[in-house]
């Protein structure tokens with residue numbers, strides 16, 4: 041309940057007065073509905089079916105005045121009033137329903153953007169710990185459950201208000217009978233508590249199953265080529281069958297639970313009416329009109345109790361989603377990156393690196409204090425507008441160092457300096473804006489080549505697009521495509537070859553003319569021809585920007601101004617390519633020999 045109230049407060053904060061007006065509108069509409077029913081009494085009374093005076097202890101003075109009028113006049117008056125009330129009530133009801141949906145839509149939109157923006161503002165280290173599919177599950181399925189939980193809560197509030205007014209109205213007609221119905225309702229609600237508890241447990245299962253489903257499907261679609269080429273379709277289908285069996289079982293349990301509770305309420309309603317009418321008639325000799333009133337009150341109140349019970353069960357099933365969403369928001373807030381503090385609130389302009397980047401005695405580790413350092417005692421200088429290459433064995437710590445240099449993670453101790461200034465929150469965003477980044481596994485959006493380039497430089501003209509493509513050795517292949525720049529490249533650029541993808545990502549990285557270009561193993565998965573094209577692109581860019589390259593293929597960095605060798609998290613060699621190649625017994629020479637052997 042605390043969790044739901046947390047979001048209700050949010051709902052109130054977002055919708056403010058509109059929500060209060062709607063709730064008041066609901067009370068008014070409910071009052072009108074009761075007034076409409078109240079008018080049925082003189083109608084019934086006039087028809088002679090029921091003498092209301094006889095059935096209740098109240099004195100209907102206005103009825104007597106009506107009876108004094110000619111019957112045709114009185115009936116016309118009552119019927120007109122009845123129609124007007126029903127008409128007015130339905131108009132208000134219509135307005136309330138539209139406003140309710142509007143409030144819900146505004147809330148769901150704001151909640152989605154609030155959660156997504158907190159997520160985007162989280163540090164890179166947060167994403168390293170999280171499974172991508174779990175985040176997708178939270179942002180789609182669980183978020184939808186939270187929104188449906190809020191809707192259910194609003195329905196519950198409405199239902200409770202309606203019921204309260206019905207109770208007051210019923211009390212006015214017959215206090216004793218209303219007390220009896222309320223007593224029975226309370227007893228049944230106590231008895232039905234276990235349904236709500238069970239619904240919450242089933243809601244937990246729903247969360248777990250949907251998380252597994254999404255995680256499995258995402259993994260498998262990401263690795264569909266592997267599945268097809270290794271003939272794994274049957275085993276994947278078996279996985280799906282067993283998971284969907286669990287999902288079906290859980291859904292059937294839930295629906296059985298809800299139907300059982302509804303059945304209990306409906307059967308008890310019939311039993312209570314029958315029992316009450318029998319006892320009143322047999323032992324207390326109640327009159328016909330009194331018995332009719334019992335049925336009227338029961339028929340109006342009991343369905344309300346049933347719908348409140350059903351509402352509570354459905355809400356209980358969404359509680360785990362509320363819990364998951366609050367946890368995610370808390371985790372994101374704890375992992376939030378410091379906000380950009382521009383002087384006038386606008387994003388800061390990219391930096392231009394003048395002298396270079398420095399690592400000053402940098403130490404870093406991913407896990408707790410007990411684990412070994414991934415990087416230790418790293419001291420180095422990357423001069424501006426030169427090409428610096430990092431090499432080393434797999435797992436040496438090259439990518440980790442690049443992440444620290446880009447400010448994606450912070451050193452445990454030591455400092456990263458930008459032109460002599462420590463990299464802190466005040467210059468972090470301006471520095472990041474000055475970087476163009478190309479990863480080993482190039483990421484492209486499922487859009488056209490043009491759109492992919494414009495995402496980084498929205499205002500770029502045709503000349504600028506082609507210039508970036510020329511520099512990245514991509515112009516030829518784009519020109520050869522039937523639709524040229526407007527070619528759609530598919531999911532992550534699947535319709536292009538690995539080399540074309542990589543060169544297109546390079547074009548995208550340089551289109552904004554960044555001050556620093558980072559290539560993290562961008563040529564490792566390429567063939568010699570494509571590697572050569574990237575190498576030529578780097579040659580063209582040399583001197584215009586600071587280039588940092590992590591390379592497994594040493595041929596890529598043959599023309600680097602400086603090569604830094606990392607081993608077990610430490611800088612073990614540095615110098616020019618040829619100088620390091622000539623150093624006897626060094627790791628660089630060893631790596632070079634290995635690659636020569638592989639070629640022979």
Ligand SMILES: Nc1ncnc2c1ncn2[C@@H]1O[C@H](COP(=O)(O)OP(=O)(O)OP(=O)(O)O)[C@@H](O)[C@H]1O
Nearest residue numbers: 168406407414432433434435436437438439440441
């Ligand atoms: N997200 C992470 N969580 C925990 N440990 C990590 C993480 N990423 C990398 N490591 C560990 O840090 C060490 C350095 O990894 P890193 O990726 O920086 O090496 P690398 O030199 O770039 O390797 P490669 O050339 O194979 O990509 C490795 O032992 C690796 O297991």
